[in-house]
Amino acid sequence: MSLAKFLGLAALLACTSAPAVEFSAVQLSKSTMVFGYKQMNVPLKGAFAKFNISARFDPAKPASGQAKIDIDLASIDTGNSDADEEVLGKLWFDTQRYPQAHFVADTITALGADRYQAQGKLSIKGKTMAVSAPFTFKPQGNSAAFDGVLTIKRLDYAIGEGLWADLSTVANEVSITFHFVASSK
Secondary structure, three states, rough: OHHHHHHHHHHHHHHOOOOOOOEEEEEEEEEHHHHHEOOEEEEEEEEEEEEEEEEEEEOHHHHHOOEEEEHHHHHEEOOHHHHHHHOOOOOOOOOOOOOEEEEEEEEEEEEEOOOEEEEEEEOOEEEEEEEEEEEEEEEEEEEEEEEEEEEEEEEHOOOOOHHHHHOOOEEEEEEEEEEEEEOOO
16 A cells, blocks of 8 residues: 555544534523513513523534523513512412423434424423424534524413413413523533
8 A cells, every 4th residue: 555545544534533522511601591472462572590501412413412401480581570570470480389491302303504403391380391492503613502492382381371371462472592602521
């Protein structure tokens, strides 16, 4: 074998045996959890200040990825202190009995062009449902940004019961927009 062929083969083997990069150290200070909804047909936004994300993601092996998100529902900020107090009560989140919302991804699928889909279970207020959350993955050196939107129907989770179940007052659809940054260890 000639030296040129040997060096070419060695270079090829080095490229194919390079270790995969796994992003798992979530930087919560650079991450956000925002929600959007309509009240009396007026678009409004809010956010959750406290949440925890544990994730493991390798873009070369998305099926082996994992994600778990826990949201402290009492950390809600709707932009209105009266509304913040109201949604903690029994008719909305009932945070005395259900202080957190939980999402656990069962499957992550590549959709192409840095787009993926996480499928799993979302639990809010004692109700657990299968959901699908599309997201993008954008590597930035040793870290990466994960951005996506999950849309749910609040009444499926008994959020806004009683007089608040009137969909002409508060729409049923709520979009949860997440942005998190993770670095490789």
